[in-house]
């Protein structure tokens with residue numbers, strides 16, 4: 001049996017946390033060589049906080065309105081990340097844009113998941129935007145985070161076919177299923193050191 005070092009991960013989330021849960025589940029099943037060091041959350045009432053507590057994952061809760069600026073709370077978050085020796089930041093439904101404070105400190109080590117095939121339908125409600133536009137195929141993208149809105153280099157994408165009778169709820173169910181498969185897989189690739197980047201181009205060394 002090979003003993004590889006486990007990657008220290010922090011998840012940032014603001015909402016239900018179903019992606020956080022899928023990552024924790026895979027880790028607990030022994031399928032993901034990571035340590036879930038920390039959940040960072042900006043909404044004390046979010047369901048993801050309960051999920052973290054049930055999984056014994058430390059939580060750092062903050063209220064953005066209590067800080068003078070976005071940079072000010074990110075400096076505090078950065079200190080927490082360093083204290084927990086976090087190596088990879090995983091955004092999973094974190095409803096805030098990052099500033100240069102985190103983007104620079106963790107350049108190439110922050111990833112996000114978005115519910116569309118980027119660069120189509122960035123920003124809020126990627127699922128609703130795809131339905132409204134009338135595309136026949138949409139999907140899920142995992143990408144590195146840069147300073148822009150859903151604009152960083154693409155790591156992996158998974159298509160989801162839109163049916164004629166889809167409404168937002170039905171399509172969202174299939175999108176979320178795709179997310180829960182794709183995100184842990186990409187995190188495993190990164191933990192195994194198989195993801196490299198040249199400019200905007202991301203290469204995955206296959207198993």
Ligand code: GRF
Nearest residue numbers: 016017018019093113114115
């Ligand atoms: C997901 O659809 C993700 O793509 C988007 O926010 C949603 C988070 O869902 N960035 P959850 O909180 O993980 O359930």
